[in-house]
Amino acid sequence: MVELKVKTEMDVDRNLCNYCGACVGMCPTDAIWLDETVIKIHEEKCIECGFCIVGCPTGAINAEWFHGNL
């Protein structure tokens, strides 16, 4: 029997990111931080709530959804 799992991988498009820090303030789990001009996402802390994706003013954050055997 194949176990199906779902995993997301958060992705920041550096061409779109304005380094404003909006996602940092939106993240309820402290999973995102702004290291000077680079957004970083701590994948173990991320709960995939999507606040950062819809709240990013420039649409720079996206999630790749993977379905299947992992």
Next chain:
Amino acid sequence: METYDVLVIGGGPGGSTAARYAAKYGLRTLMIEKRPEIGSPVRCGEGLSKGILNEADIKPDKSFIANEVKGARIYGPSEKRPIILQSEKAGNEVGFVLERDKFDKHLAALAAKAGADVWVKSPALGVIKEDGKVAGAKIRHENNVVEVRAKMVIAADGFESEFGRWAGLKSVILARNDIISALQYRMINIDVDPDYTDFYLGSIAPGGYIWVFPKGEGMANVGIGSSINFIHNRLELKNYLDRFIENHPGLKKGQDIQLVTGGVSVSKVKMPITMPGLMLVGDAARLIDPITGGGIANAIVSGMYAAQVSKEAIESNDYSPQMMGKYEKLVKDRFERKHLRNWVAKEKLAQLSDETLDKLVDIVSEQVLTTISVEAILKAIAEKYPEVVKELEDLI
């Protein structure tokens, strides 16, 4: 290791004001800013009411005031007759469009002139705590990690508000309706009335509004703030603003020369904002007005309060919850009732249809208001549509 009386994290208006007043009180003060340049990049619509400059003893200066407006106009979705807030009736509620980067630098300079040390390109990396009291921060400064000990830490690190979280304060906003995502273009070669700041309500900016703040002839900040409760897809916010510009020929013909983005919290006053040895000010303390989204004035006021309580705490060597509670009381007394009223009003406005919003704007625009403020507008609505503001009865 460095030792100070007061360490201020963040060089925005709240931080600079706290540092300036702390230094004025004779406290050895350090203000750190993580970016290499204070005030830049700008993350603000740049509107400021006039009253705060007097209160905080800041002399208006052409160097940081791009434009002084005669009033504000609030348009309903049909954009017919707006509510006009003339400055002679709105008093301090209407005011300046700033050069925000220069304004922030000016405030930082006032702090430095008062005696505060300022370190730029110096991000806080962590909290130093001793026996449950915040006692300083680890800071990256000139390629070294420096431990700065302080009797009091004032965190003015804006919407991101990381320092308070690191220390253990639950300052994160969890409700999507209390978070605004904002995007703004600095536009040139446009048709704009330099005498009025304009606000556009309705489904063009769900759970928020679009603004046009003139910075002089042919130039304005054109921006949108929308609750993330109403945003479902990436780039949806940008699409709302681009569509608005597309539908306004006076704007469509222009070019944008700057992109400003950021998050804005629009919650009720959220406590606690202190723990022994630590106070949050301004946006970090979620003190932004829930209905206007204005945060500069409240940041400055809370910075003054934080410096005042720092002085008292340091002089008496008392960092107990009771002492820290004095800062929270000052903040509550000043902001709590107004924020609660404006938060309820924001929630109501976000639910209204374009048709109802048009009716409300129409009614208020007909009335002659002796004073103009959010409170006065709500009172005017209550006369004709009491059901719309029923939940605000006790607050207006």
